[in-house]
Amino acid sequence: MRSRPIVVVLAFALVFAGCSGDPTMNSDGDSPTTTTTTVDTASSTTTTTLVDATSSTTTGTTTVDTPNGTLSVHIINVGQSASILVVGPDGETMLIDTGDYRSDGEYVLSYLRENDITRLDHLVSTHNDADHIGGNAAVIEYFETEGEGVGAVYDPGIAASTQTYQAYLDAVEQYDVTLYEVRAGDTLPFEGANVSILGPPDPYIDGEARNENSVVLKLAFGQSSFLLTGDAEETQEEWLVEEYGERLNVTVLKAGHHGSSSSTSAALLDVATPKVVPISSAYDSQYGHPNEEVLQRLADRDVPAYWTATHGDIVFTTNGSAVTVATQQPAPTAPLSLREGARVEPSASGGVERRAIFSATGSGTGTIGFSPPETTTTTTTVADGGADQSALTIAQVHADAEGEESSNLNDEYVVFENTGGTALDMGGWTVQDESGKTYTVPDGFVLDAGAQVTLHTGSGSDTASDLYWGYGSAVWNNGGDTVTVTTDTGEVVIEESY
16 A cells, blocks of 8 residues: 655635644654655745655564553443544553544543643644534634643544534644644554554545545554444445554454444454454434444344443553553443443543453554564564463462452452463453353453462452453352353363362
């Protein structure tokens, strides 16, 4: 796929300052670009072009080191609209969309303040509809006057004839913030992670319809990846599948267009094969979002879903090998049961608690369309599953937590021990109870020879000696149950009743 320059076009005589995110560098940090600026005095248009100096394409297999730190993706509950906050391992921030014009950024700004976000390095507008850029002006004004500024703004370059869009451009001009038009093949410079722009293509598709030319981003961090498609509908999804195919494979796919039937197609799901799908829309959506057809497509593929209307704010955190999901309140994740959850208002206060963990998989690690950062391969002498998988034993089952079990879930646990002489690579192994509740061990988890690890039912931070299921209720029956452990290749290692 050919690379293309990033172009800034504004129909005003604006002079833009540079941004601290250094958009003149590719995401690998060492591929400089050259910058040219031209001013058309007749049309009062300023155009700044950043030209990639390498324009190389990679189609081979890339080996990726385990990254340092964590990356988090926050799906903010903003009702019938969308807003996503990304925080990188070094604290770099990216806000994607700002909610509906009727809330004027209120919910988004409240969330950013609660999470101590003082600067936005990147503000991305997937498209210029008023339910996605509703808070742009307010967000820019807040960070430029009360925070540490906005590094740069990005959008697909298709204008809208609305007061909301005009207010957004006025804020860009007033505070001298750099605005970039981005298209397929561009990358965003984001420290510690890869951010690829997969759409819209050049030329635009479907008569420059704003939804169908949404900015589509793929975030890659270690073995984890996220696909964010804005309001892309059938035409752009078809183009994405044809253009990228299995390179769209990701851990997390955000449902397109708030769960509309025209998005999150069967074809996209089949190439993306996500482990989980978050949906952002209102509880009583006037459009019937999320549509039952979409929910059925997810159910047919056994993909759990999280809905802002019933789960509230949704936070995905990854260390590159596993992805945890935290929400404001527990609610059903079976797609066809989503509406059975209690409503969560966008203004609801309270933090999030961990609900689940997924192994991080996705073939599209790295950027699409550009050479990824140079990496090295680290070899560790750990047999996959160990020389003797039967060395894994159950040392203890503590099914009866002290006091009220529902409020003391971490006192319900199973202790596993490696009784062999070789470390066990347990990444991707599963632990299951008799009723089918399943926990997946994070990729990269190794149990040393002679060591023990305790699997707690509740939530917490994983360590070498303690893992946390993140389940919202008791798993192990006090009166007896069966613990089944299966390797990532489907081999049963333990099937033990107590």
